[in-house]
Amino acid sequence: YASHILSCDVISREFTSSGSLLTTRLILKRGALPRWAPKGIISRAESWVIEESEVDPQGKVVRCRTRNLDHVKIMQVQECQEFRQTREG
Numbered sequence: 001y002a003s004h005i006l007s008c009d010v011i012s013r014e015f016t017s018s019g020s021l022l023t024t025r026l027i028l029k030r031g032a033l034p035r036w037a038p039k040g041i042i043s044r045a046e047s048w049v050i051e052e053s054e055v056d057p058q059g060k061v062v063r064c065r066t067r068n069l070d071h072v073k074i075m076q077v078q079e080c081q082e083f084r085q086t087r088e089g
Contacts, residue, residue, distance in 0.1 A: 004031050006046065021055040027066075033075075041074050060085040 006028040013023045027049040033042060048069040055062050067078040 004029050006030055018056075019058055023051075023053045023055075025051045025053075027051055037075065042071055047071060 008025055008027045011024040011026050013021070015021055028046060029049055030046050032045060049066055050069055051064065051066045053062070053064040062081075062083040064081045065078070068076065
């Protein structure tokens with residue numbers, strides 16, 4: 001429900017044989033370039049992003065990777081996150 005997300009579509013969702021849930025989403029977002037980026041290098045402030053996530057209930061891990069699909073000759077942005085349960089629960 002973030003205001004900078006224009007659309008979000010699930011491309012695929014499946015369970016692996018080990019019980020993990022894999023999801024791929026296509027996201028259209030709007031946002032400004034970082035202040036350090038040269039002005040005028042990108043004509044529109046919208047970008048397509050692919051998000052690939054895995055929820056592993058056995059290992060109690062959630063992994064998520066996002067990367068931009070357009071403007072890649074100018075700037076490639078990739079974000080990887082991993083969330084694990086602590087020993088304390």
